[in-house]
Amino acid sequence: MRILLAEDEMDLNDILTMKLSDAGYSVDSCLDGEEALLYLSSAAYDVVILDIMMPKRDGISVLETMRKKGMNTPVLFLTARDAIEDRVRGLDAGANDYLVKP
Numbered sequence: 001m002r003i004l005l006a007e008d009e010m011d012l013n014d015i016l017t018m019k020l021s022d023a024g025y026s027v028d029s030c031l032d033g034e035e036a037l038l039y040l041s042s043a044a045y046d047v048v049i050l051d052i053m054m055p056k057r058d059g060i061s062v063l064e065t066m067r068k069k070g071m072n073t074p075v076l077f078l079t080a081r082d083a084i085e086d087r088v089r090g091l092d093a094g095a096n097d098y099l100v101k102p
Contacts, residue, residue: 002027003025003046004030004036005029005049006050006059032054033061034056049076050063051077052077052086053081060090063077076099078099078101082100
């Protein structure tokens, strides 16, 4: 399974990439939304894990761009944004699930 992880917190990005790789997944990771879109335009992924608050382009914008381009890859938001309105916005944008960081 190939996963794209877009998370701007370097330590969390490194830990998640390591843990997913150790579990046998192929992981590409990036630190901002623009880079995520570059990865998405050059490779096929089985799942995308997106933070919402990222530099250059936020996760909602990345997801909306994916869906407009017809990319139906499952998307999980992994974010610190815990308000109900944020969850609704993320799911309405096309996310398959929404997980709040502890």
